[in-house]
Amino acid sequence: MSTPPWAGADGPAARSRPRGTAFLLSQVGAHAAARFAERISELGVIPADVGLLRMIAARPGRSQQSLAEEMGVVPSRVVALIDNLERKGLVERRRNPQDRRNYALHLAEEGTRVMTEMRRLGSAHEDDICAALDHTQRAQLAELLEAIAAQQKLIPGVHPGYR
Amino acid sequence: MSTPPWAGADGPAARSRPRGTAFLLSQVGAHAAARFAERISELGVIPADVGLLRMIAARPGRSQQSLAEEMGVVPSRVVALIDNLERKGLVERRRNPQDRRNYALHLAEEGTRVMTEMRRLGSAHEDDICAALDHTQRAQLAELLEAIAAQQKLIPGVHPGYR
DNA sequence: TATTGTTATACTCTATAACTATA
DNA sequence: TATAGTTATAGAGTATAACAATA
Numbered sequence: 001m002s003t004p005p006w007a008g009a010d011g012p013a014a015r016s017r018p019r020g021t022a023f024l025l026s027q028v029g030a031h032a033a034a035r036f037a038e039r040i041s042e043l044g045v046i047p048a049d050v051g052l053l054r055m056i057a058a059r060p061g062r063s064q065q066s067l068a069e070e071m072g073v074v075p076s077r078v079v080a081l082i083d084n085l086e087r088k089g090l091v092e093r094r095r096n097p098q099d100r101r102n103y104a105l106h107l108a109e110e111g112t113r114v115m116t117e118m119r120r121l122g123s124a125h126e127d128d129i130c131a132a133l134d135h136t137q138r139a140q141l142a143e144l145l146e147a148i149a150a151q152q153k154l155i156p157g158v159h160p161g162y163r
Numbered sequence: 164m165s166t167p168p169w170a171g172a173d174g175p176a177a178r179s180r181p182r183g184t185a186f187l188l189s190q191v192g193a194h195a196a197a198r199f200a201e202r203i204s205e206l207g208v209i210p211a212d213v214g215l216l217r218m219i220a221a222r223p224g225r226s227q228q229s230l231a232e233e234m235g236v237v238p239s240r241v242v243a244l245i246d247n248l249e250r251k252g253l254v255e256r257r258r259n260p261q262d263r264r265n266y267a268l269h270l271a272e273e274g275t276r277v278m279t280e281m282r283r284l285g286s287a288h289e290d291d292i293c294a295a296l297d298h299t300q301r302a303q304l305a306e307l308l309e310a311i312a313a314q315q316k317l318i319p320g321v322h323p324g325y326r
Numbered sequence: 327t328a329t330t331g332t333t334a335t336a337c338t339c340t341a342t343a344a345c346t347a348t349a
Numbered sequence: 350t351a352t353a354g355t356t357a358t359a360g361a362g363t364a365t366a367a368c369a370a371t372a
Contacts, residue, residue: 021292021308022195022289022293023322024305024308024309025188025195026193026322027192027321027322028308028311028315028317029188029189029191029192030189030325031323032185032189032192033189033193064330064331065331073363073364075331075332076332077363078331099329099372100372101370101372102331103330103331126183126185129188129315130184130185130311131314132313132314132315133310140303141307142184142187144300144304145184145187145188145304148191148292148295148296149187150295152191154191157186158190159193162193226354228352239342239343240339262348262349262352262353263348263349264353265354266353326340
């Protein structure tokens with residue numbers, strides 16, 4: 001790990017001033033993301049897979065192209081990701097008889113099962129990360145973060161770090 | 164970008180429930196980290212460099228080995244990072260006459276100048292990220308994040324994502 | 327000629343392990 | 350024999366661009 005400049009110096013003098021909020025945000029955020037990745041690894045998926053599965057579940061039959069656009073990645077990246085999910089039996093590529101150029105992507109049965117597991121893990125993750133806060137504080141934190149997210153024009157549900 | 168499962172589904176029904184706090188944390192945190200990396204790129208350094216410079220500034224004369232341990236990376240990784248900083252004239256490798264196996268690392272003049280710039284950028288970054296919040300809210304956010312960081316046993320100033 | 331998906335290629339990042347020089 | 354640092358190598362991840370099939 002490295003220490004960004006806004007982290008405060010190492011000496012006792014510097015320790016006394018409050019650590020930067022932006023640094024704390026990115027430190028705690030990275031920790032949360034790492035812990036989540038750890039958790040879902042037991043399902044054999046990576047964070048990018050989680051996003052793909054959710055996008056397919058939300059709109060079954062969509063094409064790889066549309067996923068690439070929404071994820072902000074190049075189509076060839078989606079090929080590899082879907083290859084993986086298909087090999088694990090989580091997703092099915094079905095030929096579209098109307099337009100045989102693209103695939104209609106669907107969750108396989110195992111994919112649906114994994115999605116259920118992911119929701120369970122997501123809840124546990126939430127409780128783990130917020131264990132230090134009571135119900136009121138969690139709501140407070142969420143409110144503050146949502147204010148930042150809105151002002152920074154972050155798209156709800158889209159995670160710039162998970163590709 | 165992908166959407167983790169705790170992000171809420173895409174449909175209107177799912178939109179209605181509050182987005183997970185853990186997701187928001189990692190989303191906003193990743194955004195903050197990316198913006199910071201963007202900012203410091205004008206200085207020609209990456210986040211890992213920033214950490215190295217700070218560690219060297221805090222304890223001049225230390226060895227590459229000690230940096231590797233504190234960063235939690237392999238020594239060969241430090242070689243490349245210091246190579247870069249030396250090539251840019253930010254850091255000097257000085258032979259230790261007592262033990263000619265290791266180097267004593269010091270900031271070069273340019274390195275000190277860059278550190279000053281980094282502090283300036285760090286302040287601007289802080290104001291940018293927290294622009295949506297007033298002074299009281301920033302303190303509140305910092306308090307909540309510090310509670311999480313402490314409970315999760317995060318080491319102050321050590322960023323798991325910046326290596 | 328345009329579009330979807332795939333493959334080939336190359337580039338970056340990083341870890342492992344062998345190696346050099348010093349002790 | 351042990352330690353600090355370096356280099357060589359290989360592997361993962363990912364983007365670019367050429368390509369095949371279909372429209």
